Amino acid sequence: MLYLITMRKEAKKITKTTQGVISISSKGIGYVRTPDYEEDSEIDFRHLNTALHGDMVEIILHTKGHGRLTAEVSKIISRAKIGFSGVLEKENGLYFLKPDDTKMYTDILIPEKMPARNTSHREVGGLNGAKAGQKVYVEIISWKDPLKAPEGKVIKILGKPGDNNAEMHAIAIEKGFDSDFPQKIKEEAKKIRDLGIKNEDFTRRRDFRKILTFTIDPEDAKDFDDAISFREISGNEPTDAKAMAGMYEIGIHIADVSHYVKIGSELDHEAKNRGTSVYLVDRTIPMLPEILSNDLCSLLPNKDRLTISAVFIIDRNAIVKKEWFGRTVIHSQKRFTYEEAEESIKKIKSPLHKELSILNDLAKKLTKERFANGAISLDQEEVKFILDKNGVPIKVIKKEQGDSNKLIEEFMLLANKKVAETISKGTKKEDNVFVYRIHDNPSKEKMADLAFFLRSLGYKISLIDGIIPTYEINNLLKSLSGKNEENTVHRAVIRSMAKAIYSTKNVGHYGLAFEYYAHFTSPIRRYPDIVVHRLLTDHLKGLKVGKEKLSIYEEISRKSSEQEKCASDAERASIKYKQVEYMSSRIGQVFKGIISGVTEWGVYVEEMETKCEGLVRVRDIQDDFYVFNEKKLELVGQKKKKKYRLGDCIKIKVKNVDLERKTIDYLLI
Numbered sequence: 001m002l003y004l005i006t007m008r009k010e011a012k013k014i015t016k017t018t019q020g021v022i023s024i025s026s027k028g029i030g031y032v033r034t035p036d037y038e039e040d041s042e043i044d045f046r047h048l049n050t051a052l053h054g055d056m057v058e059i060i061l062h063t064k065g066h067g068r069l070t071a072e073v074s075k076i077i078s079r080a081k082i083g084f085s086g087v088l089e090k091e092n093g094l095y096f097l098k099p100d101d102t103k104m105y106t107d108i109l110i111p112e113k114m115p116a117r118n119t120s121h122r123e124v125g126g127l128n129g130a131k132a133g134q135k136v137y138v139e140i141i142s143w144k145d146p147l148k149a150p151e152g153k154v155i156k157i158l159g160k161p162g163d164n165n166a167e168m169h170a171i172a173i174e175k176g177f178d179s180d181f182p183q184k185i186k187e188e189a190k191k192i193r194d195l196g197i198k199n200e201d202f203t204r205r206r207d208f209r210k211i212l213t214f215t216i217d218p219e220d221a222k223d224f225d226d227a228i229s230f231r232e233i234s235g236n237e238p239t240d241a242k243a244m245a246g247m248y249e250i251g252i253h254i255a256d257v258s259h260y261v262k263i264g265s266e267l268d269h270e271a272k273n274r275g276t277s278v279y280l281v282d283r284t285i286p287m288l289p290e291i292l293s294n295d296l297c298s299l300l301p302n303k304d305r306l307t308i309s310a311v312f313i314i315d316r317n318a319i320v321k322k323e324w325f326g327r328t329v330i331h332s333q334k335r336f337t338y339e340e341a342e343e344s345i346k347k348i349k350s351p352l353h354k355e356l357s358i359l360n361d362l363a364k365k366l367t368k369e370r371f372a373n374g375a376i377s378l379d380q381e382e383v384k385f386i387l388d389k390n391g392v393p394i395k396v397i398k399k400e401q402g403d404s405n406k407l408i409e410e411f412m413l414l415a416n417k418k419v420a421e422t423i424s425k426g427t428k429k430e431d432n433v434f435v436y437r438i439h440d441n442p443s444k445e446k447m448a449d450l451a452f453f454l455r456s457l458g459y460k461i462s463l464i465d466g467i468i469p470t471y472e473i474n475n476l477l478k479s480l481s482g483k484n485e486e487n488t489v490h491r492a493v494i495r496s497m498a499k500a501i502y503s504t505k506n507v508g509h510y511g512l513a514f515e516y517y518a519h520f521t522s523p524i525r526r527y528p529d530i531v532v533h534r535l536l537t538d539h540l541k542g543l544k545v546g547k548e549k550l551s552i553y554e555e556i557s558r559k560s561s562e563q564e565k566c567a568s569d570a571e572r573a574s575i576k577y578k579q580v581e582y583m584s585s586r587i588g589q590v591f592k593g594i595i596s597g598v599t600e601w602g603v604y605v606e607e608m609e610t611k612c613e614g615l616v617r618v619r620d621i622q623d624d625f626y627v628f629n630e631k632k633l634e635l636v637g638q639k640k641k642k643k644y645r646l647g648d649c650i651k652i653k654v655k656n657v658d659l660e661r662k663t664i665d666y667l668l669i
Contacts, residue, residue: 024053028105047072053103054080085170090132108152126153135166164391175570189289214334224299252415253307257523258533275563277525280574301335310415318365341404363410374513393582396610412521420516433545439509440498450496485647502557579612584657600628614664
């Protein structure tokens, strides 16, 4: 049924106005953080005044009485988004979109005819050929009256509801990522690909084509950003290398995307707007067209490729003795999957066993040093879906993180850190314009909440100057390995941390314990890496980026951080959809689960093998009357005193699945 918004005016005493980002619950209630109060101000449905989740709004605060601080929206400053995916429906002759987004509290009316903006044109249809029952993407074009539903037009027909391609496309496009590129972008990419690599492109580049070079990537990867070269320095080399005999020259070679994607080009504009590639359960939506990302820029085996490199002379204790940065050309002799590299590390007769074993040993020493300096272990267990030909999940497996994964990670971290150090050290802050990857210190408020949570689970945690020491967090996470509550505690630790973002203002990277850090190693799939390549190239030429361009890089940092979050949301949404879809064919089946959350309305349970999280509602627990103990985060039966707490292992049965809302209901067994 078409959802129309109603609003009732109420006389309330006004104290002042403020601004903030509004969060809207699935029940249509808004919340805005107000700087002068500890709690968020609450805005009921009647006073949202067309505000949507994520919008920047101006609000009027009401007099603070004995209850919760309330407010009303007085102005929409900027919209977070205007596009929504959903199913087109028809009722009483009216077409409207029923949005997938549970935070969108109203349907969107789609007029069959819309007045053309230019009076010389005839009226055009808002349906754009769409029919009732189809999955579509709609943009709001008008919403002046909060008493009425917004009007929109169909931008794209996505397909049939429930179809894998339609659902995945809906998730991506609503977050701002379309798998289709504009025609002009495709044409520009094709011209670059057709030109290929010319002889003059090799000039003024350090040649690594005769040095052992290889890539290590996931089995299904096609966009190879990085390669590693390795050679042991002998005593028979030139005089300047004799002192380094027995050390290793290790090159981290990164695709030179900036050679092809020039500042101001259409490709550059598109990459800047996208910000990142998106990795959904069944597909990759690339930042650059595939003829570049999977071909000319990709460091494919047995092909000459242009790269920008960080080359280190490293001793046997993993101490960097010498470093070099610059443009290079490589020729990868071997493409490893992580599984193949893992086997080569462990088995003597496997390809490149000696080289990979040395690199693995060095990587472990780099890891040890990082944690000794205060880094935090934030790796979480992940799952991967096995899909049938129609994209339906038939099996879920755990992703294995072996030594080969950690080897690549550690050398990429080294390159990222050293590039940031090279540009930053010895330069006055006011003269240095750079795009850092920063991770601020956690707030004392969130640390106090984490400490309270951990103590409620029975763990002794200390606070020093309001912060839990990183070594204490690491020791706790290590002690939880293999225990039921491991993932729950891990998530709580991550939630207590600040979000890593891009910024021109360096505050260091708390999680990695690095004073300087940047993203340099993935330019095929991240726009900030392309920018860092350009800045590094200018720096090596002795060129400075003037303060007059600071605002440009501040906007790049802001936009890239924003797009990264959107991509992460899309990736999580695709996983959640597949989890719900997986359980939709298993209603009535019994599984083992771990309690991952406790609330007054029920307990959230994560199925142990697939990580499919669902809710056991309090009203469905019928052996007693249960009350929520907020202090200890547990449900307690009033008669039998039975308790349900975080980390408890229980048996569950799948009761119900809602693919539209992406929810799973479990029953206790």
